[in-house]
Amino acid sequence: MQSGVYKDVDKGLAACENTCTASFSPHEDMARPGWGEEASRVYESTKERLLTTIGGTKSLLSDVQNFNSSAWMMHYPGLDVGAASTQQQSNSLHRTVSFDDTSQPGVNQSVVANPNEIQVLKLDLKLGSSSAHPSALVNSLEKSSIATLLDSRLSKSSQHLDALSTRIKDTSSKVLVTGDLNSGKSTFVNAILRRNVMPSNQLPTTTLFCEVHPVEEHPEKIEQVHLIKSVKDSYSPTDSSTFKPHSLEDLEVLCEENETNPNPPLLKVYLNDPRAAHNSLLSNGTVSISLIDAPGLNLDTLSTTALFARQEEIDVVVFVLSAENRLTLSAKEFLVQASHEKACVFCVVNGWDRISERNKEKCKKGVLDQLKSISNETWVDREELVHFVDSTAVEVDQDADNASRFARLEDSLRNFVLFNRQKSKLAPAARFLTHLLSDVNLLSKANVKVADEELEMAKKELIRVKPILDMMRKKRESLQDELERIENEAVETLGKYTKNEIEIALNEIANGRLASDKVSMPIYEGILSIYPYARAVKHALLQSLDLTVHDIENHVRDVTGQQVRHVQSIGNDALPEGVDRVKRVFVKEAMFKSRSKVNTSTVGIKLSQKAHNLDISPREIFNTTQFLIFKKVEDSKVDEEQEESSILGALSLAVGAITMVGGKTMGMRGFVEGAVRISNLWGSDRVRQWAAPAVGVLVFGAATYYIYELPRMIPKTIGTSIKKSLESSAEPSLSIDSTSDNYNEVHQVRVERETRKVLRLASWDVKEKFRATLETHAAECQRAEQGEAKAKKAIEWFDSVCMKVEGLRKLGGLGESR
Numbered sequence: 001m002q003s004g005v006y007k008d009v010d011k012g013l014a015a016c017e018n019t020c021t022a023s024f025s026p027h028e029d030m031a032r033p034g035w036g037e038e039a040s041r042v043y044e045s046t047k048e049r050l051l052t053t054i055g056g057t058k059s060l061l062s063d064v065q066n067f068n069s070s071a072w073m074m075h076y077p078g079l080d081v082g083a084a085s086t087q088q089q090s091n092s093l094h095r096t097v098s099f100d101d102t103s104q105p106g107v108n109q110s111v112v113a114n115p116n117e118i119q120v121l122k123l124d125l126k127l128g129s130s131s132a133h134p135s136a137l138v139n140s141l142e143k144s145s146i147a148t149l150l151d152s153r154l155s156k157s158s159q160h161l162d163a164l165s166t167r168i169k170d171t172s173s174k175v176l177v178t179g180d181l182n183s184g185k186s187t188f189v190n191a192i193l194r195r196n197v198m199p200s201n202q203l204p205t206t207t208l209f210c211e212v213h214p215v216e217e218h219p220e221k222i223e224q225v226h227l228i229k230s231v232k233d234s235y236s237p238t239d240s241s242t243f244k245p246h247s248l249e250d251l252e253v254l255c256e257e258n259e260t261n262p263n264p265p266l267l268k269v270y271l272n273d274p275r276a277a278h279n280s281l282l283s284n285g286t287v288s289i290s291l292i293d294a295p296g297l298n299l300d301t302l303s304t305t306a307l308f309a310r311q312e313e314i315d316v317v318v319f320v321l322s323a324e325n326r327l328t329l330s331a332k333e334f335l336v337q338a339s340h341e342k343a344c345v346f347c348v349v350n351g352w353d354r355i356s357e358r359n360k361e362k363c364k365k366g367v368l369d370q371l372k373s374i375s376n377e378t379w380v381d382r383e384e385l386v387h388f389v390d391s392t393a394v395e396v397d398q399d400a401d402n403a404s405r406f407a408r409l410e411d412s413l414r415n416f417v418l419f420n421r422q423k424s425k426l427a428p429a430a431r432f433l434t435h436l437l438s439d440v441n442l443l444s445k446a447n448v449k450v451a452d453e454e455l456e457m458a459k460k461e462l463i464r465v466k467p468i469l470d471m472m473r474k475k476r477e478s479l480q481d482e483l484e485r486i487e488n489e490a491v492e493t494l495g496k497y498t499k500n501e502i503e504i505a506l507n508e509i510a511n512g513r514l515a516s517d518k519v520s521m522p523i524y525e526g527i528l529s530i531y532p533y534a535r536a537v538k539h540a541l542l543q544s545l546d547l548t549v550h551d552i553e554n555h556v557r558d559v560t561g562q563q564v565r566h567v568q569s570i571g572n573d574a575l576p577e578g579v580d581r582v583k584r585v586f587v588k589e590a591m592f593k594s595r596s597k598v599n600t601s602t603v604g605i606k607l608s609q610k611a612h613n614l615d616i617s618p619r620e621i622f623n624t625t626q627f628l629i630f631k632k633v634e635d636s637k638v639d640e641e642q643e644e645s646s647i648l649g650a651l652s653l654a655v656g657a658i659t660m661v662g663g664k665t666m667g668m669r670g671f672v673e674g675a676v677r678i679s680n681l682w683g684s685d686r687v688r689q690w691a692a693p694a695v696g697v698l699v700f701g702a703a704t705y706y707i708y709e710l711p712r713m714i715p716k717t718i719g720t721s722i723k724k725s726l727e728s729s730a731e732p733s734l735s736i737d738s739t740s741d742n743y744n745e746v747h748q749v750r751v752e753r754e755t756r757k758v759l760r761l762a763s764w765d766v767k768e769k770f771r772a773t774l775e776t777h778a779a780e781c782q783r784a785e786q787g788e789a790k791a792k793k794a795i796e797w798f799d800s801v802c803m804k805v806e807g808l809r810k811l812g813g814l815g816e817s818r
């Protein structure tokens with residue numbers, strides 16, 4: 001016999017929790033004076049502790065939810081993939097903290113936990129195919145989905161805590177009286193109340209639920225019946241819209257009226273119990289008890305009554321059966337369900353007076369055997385829970401034996417109600433809190449484990465990435481400087497080179513020589529083709545200049561290409577390992593290609609291909625100044641001939657001018673005629689006498705000299721002219737187009753600009769790659785630092801949750817769920 005239920009009151013709720021599964025035999029305690037007060041005291045103190053624990057747990061759940069949504073997406077333990085490793089883990093850690101979360105990087109797959117340990121916060125993973133293994137589902141779900149599912153479980157648990165809290169605060173207890181049809185339920189309720197209130201009859205009468213409350217619960221403290229349309233409707237005795245009032249006398253009529261109602265109403269009956277508190281069950285002075293007279297069980301009412309019995313506020317089910325009849329199928333079915341829900345069922349075997357003395361033992365055995373097969377717990381405590389009485393005799397004169405049996409029934413029932421109130425109101429809360437706190441503890445430890453893993457990963461990542469980042473940050477400035485230096489040096493070198501090469505070329509041309517050996521001078525074909533010859537010379541000189549520029553460009557391309565590779569190699573050397581290198585290929589042909597698109601860039605290019613550059617002015621053929629200059633440049637010995645040459649030059653200029661004006665080259669006849677015309681100008685006979693031969697000789701000598709000197713003079717004259725005009729944009733004969741810069745400067749600037757453009761692009765590539773790599777590493781570093789901080793915070797926070805769980809367990813007198 002378990003008699004420690006009320007003795008061991010100091011164990012508080014742990015005792016309450018233990019008694020949930022303990023057998024019930026409080027009769028020894030009942031015999032003690034003041035047992036009711038003691039039970040009540042235990043109840044009150046345990047209730048207060050539980051309510052405080054519920055408040056603390058709710059606040060803890062809210063904290064977990066906030067942390068889950070704002071700081072750390074909660075991880076959920078996966079499924080057991082190895083009993084051995086689970087066992088091993090369990091041995092080393094308090095309440096298995098390991099788990100199989102293979103969806104998380106870095107989590108050791110051999111580390112597992114038993115998911116069955118999670119009870120209240122178990123996720124509803126019946127998603128999609130029912131054949132999908134829960135572990136697969138856990139692992140396939142996104143972290144955020146798990147966190148969301150968990151959040152929903154936490155919310156539901158919090159709501160359930162509210163319901164439990166309300167239930168704990170509810171001081172009333174409900175006793176549901178049910179049983180087979182006509183088994184005497186109403187008669188028994190009347191006997192308990194010592195009043196003939198419930199209609200009882202040979203014929204089935206009770207078709208609806210009659211809930212009897214002490215009159216003290218009525219707002220006006222009057223006896224009254226409240227008819228509530230449906231058992232599902234809400235009801236408040238102070239809200240007249242929720243019920244229809246009737247007098248007690250109407251009760252029988254109301255029952256008759258609703259005999260065939262498929263959806264019968266619920267009746268609340270407020271009744272005065274005239275008995276003293278220590279005798280009364282209804283107004284016992286300790287707790288507020290209501291009795292519910294339910295319809296007899298048949299196929300129609302079975303489900304409704306079973307549903308009613310399952311309700312949390314039903315603390316006790318009193319099952320009334322007839323001593324004369326065996327249990328019906330409906331009754332058996334109900335008892336199985338009720339005993340499953342409530343563990344023990346209080347049984348009243350009615351009509352005991354109808355059983356003859358000699359059959360009483362046999363009848364008793366038959367009833368108990370039936371009960372044993374249905375509810376073993378009830379059978380075990382049959383002395384307290386199964387009573388054989390005559391309910392009809394309670395109000396009338398009854399034999400002492402039945403009076404004693406009924407008194408014992410009443411004591412047992414009252415005791416059972418008080419005892420079960422503790423069980424039905426506090427134990428579910430205690431059990432739920434125990435499981436919930438254990439789940440929170442398990443989840444916290446599982447998350448500490450994950451946070452540990454993530455902390456390790458973050459640290460490793462920082463060890464890897466931070467030195468690279470620091471090195472790159474240090475290199476950034478020097479790389480920039482180095483690239484700029486290479487660019488500037490190359491630009492300067494190639495600019496100078498260009499200037500120098502063009503200077504050399506122009507000097508060559510000014511000396512009448514070709515600047516490139518890839519071009520040859522035209523052949524002089526005599527004075528008669530002097531003009532085409534001069535034009536061809538000019539073309540050859542300009543072409544040689546063009547080829548010089550072309551050679552310069554090629555050289556610049558080669559050198560720039562080398563510098564591009566140099567830039568790339570410096571840039572690639574500055575990049576950390578594992579990063580793609582700069583691979584842009586330098587296409588040297590693309591250099592100097594953009595000239596056709598931009599007008600100014602055509603300046604000074606392909607001079608020989610522009611027709612207007614080949615125009616020859618008389619001065620380029622007969623320019624005495626040029627001639628003299630050529631002489632000076634060519635040979636210093638000719639100084640003494642300068643005077644003569646000057647005269648001849650002047651003459652040649654005149655003759656040339658005349659011949660050119662007359663139609664470019666007129667030939668010897670025209671030349672002589674020209675000379676005669678000049679002599680005619682003089683007009684005097686005397687002059688004509690001596691001058692004609694002298695002029696003739698002079699002209700002839702000059703012509704002879706010119707014919708001899710022209711092939712040598714023309715390239716120099718033209719070359720000098722070209723050089724002069726290229727060195728100054730003011731020279732109209734060979735303009736380098738719309739620029740004020742001279743030819744040399746134009747090319748120097750062009751080469752510098754192209755070189756800078758190419759090298760700047762190469763540097764940009766390198767710098768961009770370096771910048772992007774640095775940014776990537778900075779982001780990785782930042783992520784790792786954030787991960788480290790987050791993991792540290794999570795470890796600290798979940799550790800504090802475990803401590804709070806421990807505190808709440810102590811506060812509520814709760815143990816560990818497993």
Ligand SMILES: Nc1nc2c(ncn2[C@@H]2O[C@H](COP(=O)(O)OP(=O)(O)OP(=O)(O)O)[C@@H](O)[C@H]2O)c(=O)[nH]1
Nearest residue numbers: 182183184185186187200201204205206296351391
């Ligand atoms: N002799 C005897 N008759 C009883 C006893 N209990 C009930 N009866 C009679 O049995 C009949 C049915 O009693 P009720 O109380 O109406 O039975 P019930 O279970 O409430 O009936 P329903 O609600 O219609 O299922 C009545 O005539 C009662 O007088 C008892 O202990 N002894």
